[in-house]
Amino acid sequence: MTKAISTIFIAGTIDAVWREITKTGEAQKCFFNNVMHTTGLRPGAMIQMRSISNKYVGVVGEVLAIEPPYLFSHTFKFTSYDDPYCKVTYKLREVAGGVEFTLISEDLVEGSKTAKQMTSGGEMIVKSLKGIVENGKPPFGMRVLHRIIGVTERFTPERCKVEHWPLVDVASSPQHTRSESGEVTPR
Amino acid sequence: METTEIDAVLQALANADRRKILDLVKADPGCTVSSVVKHFDTSRVAIMRHLNVLYDCKLLLHEKVGRSRHLYLNSVPIQLIYDRWTDEYGAFWGGQLADIKYRVERGENND
Structure with a gap:
């Protein structure tokens, strides 16, 4: 297992950064223009x-x-991907003139597709977040990527279709199992 | 990125031992300070000074786990410097030329 950390200084308020990474119902430009859906932002909820x-x-x-x-x-x-779940943590710390934003990806299987994506993607995410909070828009490269993602969406694998991934609390999700001791683990 | 931050990153990179430290950490994310020290003939104190320079400019991040300090490379400061002098045209062609260089030097398509 391996781990990656990216950190960046953002000249903005901690609330602005927090809003960007937790907002639902609208595109998160720093996360490749995806929209976060959740059963509620609390431990045990699915996102x-x-x-x-x-x-x-x-x-x-x-x-x-x-x-x-x-x-x-x-x-x-x-x-x-068939890779197992990894763990992602966002840490925000107020520093003089702004916020120190840190993205930690851990429990990555070395050499896996997920590890490769998370290592390069982490840097893009923190850089985009800086652009959005400081200038109101992500860097040029990310904006180009948004367009490419939009154009190529129809080539997304069948397994990723929404109907295969019901949005329910993790404990009752068909993609997870509950052991006799009550521990919930991904299938 | 402030001028002082750019200066700090470039000064940190302008030293062969510090670049070697970054290479070692990149190859083994989460390695300990002791494991890095083993790769050098210089004293632990000298390496600690280099590590502090790399921490200060955020090229190197560390996490304390028990009595060990685990090291991680943070390439974001380098990326921000790259962005400053690279526009979309330069990024595309620069990337293409670098790709040709890497392929040729790796001996690909030499048959």
Whole structure:
């Protein structure tokens, strides 16, 4: 298992950064223009990152911890890969003139598709967040990527379609099992 | 990115030992300070000074786990410097040329 950390200084308020990473019902430009859907931002709730069209689910996860506006942690799985769930944590810390934003990806299987995506994607996410909070828009490269994602959406694998990923609390999700001791784990 | 931050990153990179530390951490994310020190003939104190320079400019991040300090590379400051002098045209062609260089130097398509 491996772990990746990216950190960046953002000249903005901690509330603005927090809003960007937790907003639901509208596109999160720093997360590849996906929309967060959730059964409620609390431990045990499911989160999904869906395409703007609401036809595909790109990422699923369970909220592990949430301490506004300082910490948000959840499990994370790309629906298009067979890799196991990893863990993503966002830490926000007020510093002189702004916010130090840190993205931690852990429990990544070395060499897996998820590890490769998270290592390169983490840097893009923190950089985009800085652009959005400081200038109101993500960097040029991310804006181009948004267009490409929109154009190529129809090539998304069948397994990622919304109907295969019901949005219910993780404990009652068909993608998870509950052991006799009550522990909930992904299938 | 402030001028002082850019200066700090470039000064940190302008040292072969510090670049070697970044290479070691990139190859083994989460490695300990002790494991990095083993790769150098210089004293632990000297390496600690290099680590502090890398921490200060955020090229290197550390997490304390028990008595060990685990190290992670943060490439974001380098990316921000890259962005400053790279527009979309330069990024595309620069990437293409770098790709050709890597392919040729790896010996791909040499048959």
